[in-house]
Amino acid sequence: MSWIEHIREVKSLNLFKQFIKSLYSPRDIASFRFQGIGKSILYVFLLCLLSIVPASVYGSIVISGGIAAAEKASTSLPDFTIQNGQLTAETDKPVEMKQGDIILVLDPTGTFTRNEIEQKQNAIGILKDEFVFATNGISQVLPYSGAGDIAVNKDQLVSLAQQAGDLQAAFIGGFVFILYLISSFSKFVEVTVLALLGLIIRNMLRKKISFKQSWVMAAYAVTLATIFFTVMSALQASVPSQGLVLWFVHVVILYLAVKEVPSKKEPEVIV
Template sequence: MNVISFSERTLACMSLFNQFIKSSSSPKHIALFRFQGIGKTISYLFFLSFIMSIPAFWAAAAYVIAGTDATRKAIEELMPLLSIAQGQSQNEVILVAAGLFFYYVLISFTLFFKATVFGGLALIAVSLLKKRAEYRHLFRMAAYSLTLPALLTTLIQLTGLTFSFAYLIDWLLIAFILILSIRFLPGAPK
């Protein structure tokens, strides 16, 4: 008989925004999110992709509305596809929309790839830490472990700052959060 606790039922009904808040600050909740359905986890990754796309949407809006040289340069640095649009004002809005769509798809693919890779790496961590979990649980935990690094990346993009080892820091932060979450998993049977 499979008994679901009150906290697991509560997590199943939690909105994407509440999951975002909980997973950005609580490794314990990330561990509990392993009980989410895969559809809810996939929806969450698309939601996270949207959050990460906000700097590009913001820059594109400034590009279309203002159209100044400074905003054009900023958006072309963020989305090189738009360099094709120079001198073709009637097609620029379409190109911006297409660029934003492909940017969103690229971010979504990147997040799914990271969740897949970190889910696999978490299998090693689980065996080393003598915890119990299947890959499907670890994929879900990895997906929610992406939240804080994604939020930090988005905020950094909005401020216009750049770092030399940003990707390395991003991957190390994801690994750190995932390891903290794995600590809340039940121990492996002896």
């Protein structure tokens, strides 16, 4: 099949079929370069939506479990107060408990660090000078110093958790929405940087590819690594040097796709 016939064939592919082909076929990724930029942008948005599913599920579990754990603190944790940027409690050692899939740590001694809370995967840490909320090994940190002179004790925290329980669905919805926005922004930056690298690859291989075509190809070239790390996230499996692996796969896929582009100039076929 000639390149022109192949390009006309991919014109009829929907996004799902493009997704499948992007997992294994650099030649098809190369043929996608003539399609409109709008379809490629939509593809990236849908890819981001798919990629946040594991984090959304685990995050929702942590939020639900965190609210339940905070409510349980009324009977299981010693009295504590957060004031002037420091945690004080009626205990001389850290207290750790498990509520469902969530680990709750109260540590007025400074023994636990932010990294140790992250290593527990899904955990809430009320530490000596900061509040740490970890979801799937990724933490959000709130230093107590940001609250100024406001004092918070155990009863107030439990009362706040009980009120949050009534708005649990809204909290989860907001969490997923923010996660999607962050993921989409990061992915578009990722694709744009990869497209710029695609221009360097173009010059190395002496191919005739515009930046728009490089961007479209980059949008599909990120599919394999994105899905791989989505699966790893779902399995809660860590990958050593994740960033390096991610970009290595991105660049290799784009390189193979650019290599598939014929050297001679072709008429554009807009999809």
